[in-house]
Amino acid sequence: MLQLVEQIQEAVAVIRQKWQADAAAGIILGTGLGGAASLLEVEATLPYESLPHFPESTTIGHAGQLVLGTLAGKAVVAMEGRFHAYEGYSHQQLTFPVRVMHALGAGVLLVSNACGSMNPEHATGDIVVIDDHINLMGDNPLIGVNDDRLGPRFPDMSAPYDPQLIEAALAIAGNEGIAAHRGVYVAVTGPNLETRAEYRFLRTIGADVVGMSTVPEVIVAVHAGMRTLGLSVVTDMCLPESLEPANVEAIIAVANAAEPKLRKILVGVVGQLRD
Known part of the structure; x- marks a missing residue:
């Protein structure tokens, strides 16, 4: 069996047979986005x-390419569709593309998702800029033997999302008149959505929004030394x-309708990245 570094x-x-640029950023586009x-x-x-x-993307609303x-004059590599633990993939498998993005030169990861909100101050179609997360997925992509070539054994997670x-994302949203909030994202495995009692619990422990992705990818990005932004x-x-x-x-329809907001923020943030 090949080591992870060799697989990367x-x-x-x-990829280099088709594209030789040195990526400035990697982008993960979630459900309906x-x-x-x-x-x-x-x-x-x-x-x-x-x-x-690469795994195969099997979820509705994910193109798989x-x-x-x-984008905004910067070389980027974008995942049009991601992988999820509920599809049966290990966390190492579903985060493999993040490793590849980093190996292509990306020092920044911009990750988006569709989420449910437990915060009564939010409304459907709003953007939440993630400033912290809670991992309730019961797994971690860093479990197992650590390869020091990829990152440290014990990466610091005190600020996984780059301040x-x-x-920058909040400022761009404000300038564009986009309703955006700073918030905490909690990741669960799915694929079922949550019960009323579970939503109460998630809100009580400090979460604003809930979804079934993002956290494993951010953990790997931090492990690799990438700066991250979650939308x-x-x-x-x-x-x-x-x-x-x-x-x-209906969830996918709302995500599709909100996509122009996401586009404006992504273009603005990528445009501000230093060469």
């Missing part, structure tokens, strides 16, 4: 199945006393 090198070698990839001046598009050691090109990127689109309100049955199609 194999994937990078295939993949259309934001159209912002890129595309230089190459690679389906995940064409890349060694790597898009490479430029400067957070402030959540509130697609449904999860207030226990007024909870309505979830509709996945």
